[in-house]
Amino acid sequence: MSNTIRAYAAQQAGEALERYDFDAGALKNDEVEVKVHYCGICHSDLSVIDNEWGFSKYPVVAGHEIIGEIVALGEDCKGLSIGQMVGVGWTAESCQHCNPCIGGHANVCEQAKATIAGHMGGFADKVRAQWQWVIPMPEGVDLAKAGPLLCGGITVFQPLLQHGINASHKVGVIGVGGLGHMALSFFNAWGCEVTAFSSNPDKYEAIKEMGAHQILDSTDPKAFKNAKSSLDLIVSTVNVPLDWNAYLGLLKPQGKLHVVGAVLKPLDIQAFALISGEKGVSGSPTGSPVQLRTMMEFAARKEISPIVEEFAMSDINAAIQHVREGKARYRVVLKNDF
Missing domain, CATH: 3.90.180.10 (Medium-chain alcohol dehydrogenases, catalytic domain)
Structure with missing residues (x-):
């Protein structure tokens, strides 16, 4: 050799x-x-x-x-x-x-x-x-x-395991790109009700084909107000700072904002945005060998690519x-x- x-x-x-x-x-x-x-x-x-x-x-x-x-x-x-x-x-x-x-x-x-x-x-x-x-x-x-799937896929699949997400939960995905489009597929196949955040109506049809059940305009304060306390988990795949407190407002009590996109600036989060609803902010780096095997088997069974x-x-x-x-x-x- x-x-x-x-x-x-x-x-x-x-x-x-x-x-x-x-x-x-x-x-x-x-x-x-x-x-x-x-x-x-x-x-x-x-x-x-x-x-x-x-x-x-x-x-x-x-x-x-x-x-x-x-x-x-x-x-x-x-x-x-x-x-x-x-x-x-x-x-x-x-x-x-x-x-x-x-x-x-x-x-x-x-x-x-x-x-x-x-x-x-x-x-x-x-x-x-x-x-x-x-x-x-x-x-x-x-x-x-x-x-x-071995990097981007496990990055968005792992939060399902970490937070015990099941088909009764409602999850959101920030960023419909290299990571986000796989998140939509996985979360839909997992049985969740899936919300995507996007401000581009030209992408809405494609986003729904990827697995989103509904789309929230990320630039519309009224849409955020109407969706207050509606999600169990939000997974952020972006690498740029956002109004994190606005997204925390969309979480149900004990909901989680889970960060997998590498935002290089500190997250600007108000303490009361967490305290008032026992909410949390978490993150994760890809997955363990058993999680990788689990993801690949699930992807094969559900034909996710x-x-x-x-x-x-x-x-x-x-x-x-x-x-x-x-x-x-x-x-x-x-x-x-x-």
């Missing part, structure tokens, strides 16, 4: 990606090597390429929405086989011995290593990850579209620019052509 991995890497913050080969070294006992078939492009990839979050180490090989085929297994790997189709998402490894790890919440392990931070990701012909984080693909999944545009991996810089310019509808997936 060759330890050479062919990839596309950013050598400095914000630069175009260049071809980059590296020696991955010997496969660790608990590692799986996956031949990449498809890899999605996520806004988090751009944040790491640009060092927006301040922890990038160059060269950066991004890409963490990976679908591929197992080509090598370390001797301690369990339950996987050569030739099996699998996926790798945001997390590549965790300690496996802390309380969160042994309690089924390895996604919040303090020693967890992201697939694209201090680790080489999926903009490559192969990728490696700890076996627990290599997710088997169920029968019926569209492999060409499944990659974004993101809406994607496909590029060849050799056209990676054009694909990244497409995402940067906000032109993606709604996710971009690279097909390996090494």
Whole structure:
């Protein structure tokens, strides 16, 4: 087995990606090597390429929405086989011995290593990850579209599990984009009554086709007033500051505003907006291995796939620019052509 991995890497913050080969070294006992078939492009990839979050180490090989085929297994790997189709998402490894790890919440392990931070990701012909984080693909999944489910999909699916949401609940989605369009599909299939927030009537028909039962004009104070105390959960997928207190007013008592979009400015929230109705603000980072498996099985059963545009991996810089310019509808997936 060759330890050479062919990839596309950013050598400095914000630069175009260049071809980059590296020696991955010997496969660790608990590692799986996956031949990449498809890899999605996520806004988090751009944040790491640009060092927006301040922890990038160059060269950066991004890409963490990976679908591929197992080509090598370390001797301690369990339950996987050569030739099996699998996926790798945001997390590549965790300690496996802390309380969160042994309690089924390895996604919040303090020693967890992201697939694209201090680790080489999926903009490559192969990728490696700890076996627990290599997710088997169920029968019926569209492999060409499944990659974004492993980051964007689990990001919006996890709040359903975290908050014990069921078909009796009413949920709202802020932002109908790469994350939000998957949230609408998942929440609808979960049996919830789904409200989307949008100020663009030209998108209303498409938003309803994605799974929204109703749409609230996000710029209309009267619409917000009429919908006061009507939602159990609101999931925000946007990365810009909003009038969070207005959204808190839409929650029922004990309702939750759940943040999954990386807003870089502090949330401006009034204490009484929380106190008066025992309301809460929460967040979550993707999901644990068991949550990822649960999501993929649910997506396969309900035939949930993101809406994607496909590029060849050799056209990676054009694909990244497409995402940067906000032109993606709604996710971009690279097909390996090494």
